[in-house]
């Protein structure tokens with residue numbers, strides 16, 4: 212396989228969800244049959260638009276990720292239609308789809324499998340009824356257990372479960388039980404997000420702005436970091452644990468600052484020297500696509516300095532850490548020396564350590580990852 216930072220991925224945002232989770236930060240709409248039709252039409256147009264840009268060349272992606280919202284809300288015929296629009300752009304290595312326990316039906320899972328999806332990521336969040344209620348999740352424990360069984364039966368190559376900790380009233384013992392129940396499911400990957408930081412950053416930095424570890428969240432993170440490896444799931448990023456060979460390649464390539472193209476409303480791209488986000492508004496996005504002029508926001512031209520900084524900060528979130536000399540080779544015009552004082556300081560605080568050619572967060576550093584990032588900015 213080529214170096215992961217050479218990866219090209221496609222992210223499809225499916226903006227449908229009827230949920231009302233208090234912590235939700237994703238762009239979403241309550242679906243209707245009419246909106247499903249318009250969405251599938253516009254995605255097919257967007258795929259064609261991107262295929263025909265720049266002399267009509269769009270490489271085949273190694274990875275694809277359908278996130279949301281809840282992609283599993285899409286009716287089967289829309290799943291099939293969108294998959295067909297990708298055509299030769301079906302990814303060569305990994306195709307992940309997020310599903311919700313309430314709508315992961317046998318028919319939808321079969322449609323995804325026959326389209327070529329290889330990996331299911333299910334938003335379980337908790338196996339505890341009280342915690343699910345506190346998170347505002349609509350699915351019951353019974354619905355979750357049945358949905359896990361259906362995904363396992365469908366026979367995807369990889370199966371991941373998302374858990375959330377830090378819900379109001381959740382105890383460390385309940386969190387430990389969630390972890391152990393998830394690990395006993397037929398899955399090879401578990402993501403464990405911190406509720407407080409899920410709302411802000413989608414990942415558990417587990418830190419307050421001054422770098423102090425909040426006691427409860429630090430304890431919950433430590434429970435995950437110590438128990439999941441004992442159960443065969445090895446941490447490879449602050450919020451992610453996998454059995455050997457089951458890491459999410461799409462997310463890994465994102466943290467390595469590879470390239471990806473985002474499709475659908477609110478989807479972000481890092482592609483051909485720029486970052487940009489599709490308008491987080493269904494109508495604006497659809498109108499832009501229909502007129503052949505995608506409506507974008509948050510546009511940033513990428514230079515070596517920006518890419519070095521992002522690759523350093525996201526690279527540190529991974530347990531293997533990051534090689535400064537490799538980053539200097541990838542982004543030669545960046546001033547690597549400017550990070551030396553901050554790195555020395557973080558080493559003196561035992562938040563960063565050397566590991567072979569790489570620097571990486573220490574276990575203590577992983578509890579305050581966002582504060583470490585602030586120090587490096």
Ligand code: SF4
Pocket residue numbers: 228229230231232234235236237239279280281
């Ligand atoms: S299920 Fe996901 S997309 Fe829907 S409201 Fe909850 S967090 Fe947001």
